[in-house]
Amino acid sequence: MQLASSGGRRLRHAALVAGQHALDSGRIVTRKELSAAYRLAQEALGLRPTLRLVLSELVANWGEQPWERLLVWPSNEHLILRTGLSERALRVAFRALTDLGLIVPKDSPNGKRYAVRDAAGTTVDAFGFDLTPLYAQRESWAGRVAELKAERQRIKRAFDEITIARRATEEAIDALRETYPQMWRPEMEQEYDALLARTPRRGTAMPPVGLLDAWSTLRCTVERSFFHAGNGGTTCRHNKDNNDSSSETCYSGFRKDEGGEAVPDGGRSASAGSSGSQDEPPEHEVQEHEVQEHEVQEHEVRETMTAAGRTEPGGRVRPSPGAAAQAEPVGGLAADLVPAAIREACPATMAYGRPARTPSEVVALGAFLRPMLGANETVWTEAVASIGPLRAAVAVIYVTQLYEDDLNRGGDSRIRNPGGYLRAFVRMVASGKIDLAADLLAMRRRRMGT
Structure with missing residues (x-):
């Protein structure tokens, strides 16, 4: 044939x-x-x-x-x-x-x-x-079809990853501009627009080489800026090293005196300051962020106190009824009564397995809870310097209990940033706008139903 x-x-x-x-x-x-x-x-x-x-x-x-x-x-x-x-x-x-x-x-x-x-x-x-x-040639056709399908899948995955990175970058830029405007830079949006102009529409050809890497790099840059802004310029929430035994407290800025009272360890602090530890950020890096957020956080504190009916005309926080007769200023509150008041007023903080039987243990508990609130160590340093270690610890424990109660209450949370809330709360205690002893005893009475 x-x-x-x-x-x-x-x-x-x-x-x-x-x-x-x-x-x-x-x-x-x-x-x-x-x-x-x-x-x-x-x-x-x-x-x-x-x-x-x-x-x-x-x-x-x-x-x-x-x-x-x-x-x-x-x-x-x-x-x-x-x-x-x-x-x-x-x-x-x-x-x-x-x-x-x-x-x-x-x-x-x-x-x-x-x-x-x-x-x-x-x-x-x-x-x-x-x-x-x-x-x-049917087998040859089938092999070619399989190759084409695999190529289409690779192209689809490449465009999918680019789309995910592009949308995440756009959301991160918007969030950074709205939440932390002081950290937003116009160069970020300019680079975003340039990459958007380079990105082709979905088609049958692979996207340009390096386009996905460029989107991923910009996304990481913006998200890292947002992360650092949320942490006050540090790389993590709990930025203090603790390489000692697990039974040791995370807080090492105080020592016990002969009476068992926690006092500032001046020599240790001085040596740490002179050595310039890399774990602790310089003060000037966080001051700008603190100043911008202080008014917002103080407003949150006042909203929380207002919800509890604790404000007087003029904006000053009103002590609980009868607090003046039952409690003197915090410095006058007997130190041996503080642990018992803490255990009865703030039961949520006892769930962390840390004892609070002596004033020194209360200080250790406050230092332990501070990073759990998302507060930078500069908050603790400022609190110790302004109101003393024992009152600083009581403030941390008190705010932790407030935050736990706020979460358990359900609905919209009044304390949106517990770390910033703590900083504003300490400053209001230091300025005399809040009577810490009265608040602690009032919380104790509410908890005990008396």
């Missing part, structure tokens, strides 16, 4: 190569199998609509004969009727399909397409188009 053109048509190398494909002997190819091969081929090669239409009609004319070649012989009139194409368009499509190695023309002596029958009328041969190359 003829494998390539026999005349009347220019010989093409692709036709000779395609003619080398053969079928398995003794096997009849069904139209369904040939159609499956056609679908794989059109997806693997990305055939344009005209070629798909013509090839589909050729496949539909396969009669499932037990031949060595898959020959079809539809007339041009039949194909024009089925496809709606002109005869010239059909010829262009035949040449393109031949060049792609999908079909091989088998021309008759007169250039017509027809079947050859024997004396009994059985079709034994035909002149037309050989579809054997289409079916014989």
Whole structure:
């Protein structure tokens, strides 16, 4: 049987190569199998609509004969009727399909397409188009389709990651500008706009090399700025090293005197200040942030006190009823009574497994709870310097209990930033706007129901 053109048509190398494909002997190819091969081929090669239409009609004319070649012989009139194409368009499509190695023309002596029958009328041969190359390369088509699907998945994942990084960067810039305007820089938004202009729309091609890395870098930069702004310029909430035994307190800025009272360790503080520890941020780095947030945090303290009915006309916080008769200023409150008052007024702080039986243990408990409020160590240093270590510890414990009660209450939280709340609370105690002893005893009475 003829494998390539026999005349009347220019010989093409692709036709000779395609003619080398053969079928398995003794096997009849069904139209369904040939159609499956056609679908794989059109997806693997990305055939344009005209070629798909013509090839589909050729496949539909396969009669499932037990031949060595898959020959079809539809007339041009039949194909024009089925496809709606002109005869010239059909010829262009035949040449393109031949060049792609999908079909091989088998021309008759007169250039017509027809079947050859024997004396009994059985079709034994035909002149037309050989579809054997289409079916014989089905495994190659399937492999190419798998590669294309994998490539599309890689492109989709790349654009998905870029979209995630872009949206996260946009949200981080907005949050930084609204929450910490002093940390926002116009260069961040300019770089965002430049990357946005470089980012193409989703398509069939991979995004530019390095675009995802650029988005990820900008996202990390903005989120790191937001993180440092929330931590007062430090790298973590609890920035004081503790490499001693787990039974030792995290707070080492005080020592016990002969009476067991916690007092400032002047020598240790001086040596630490002279050595310039890298774990503690310089004071000037946090002062700007503190000044900007102080008025907001003091407003939160006043809102909390107002909700409890604890303010007087003019904005001064009013001591609890009878507090003046029951408690003197904090410095006058007997030190041996403070631990018992703490245990009864602030039961939530006892759940951390830290004892509060002596004033020194109360100081250690306050130092332990300070980082849990998200307060920088400069808050504790300021509190000790302004109101003393014992009162500073009582303030931390008191604010911790207030925060726990606020969370347990449900609904909108009045204390949105407990670390900043603590700083404002300490400053109001130091200025005399809040009587710490009266507040502690009032909380104790509310807790005990007396």
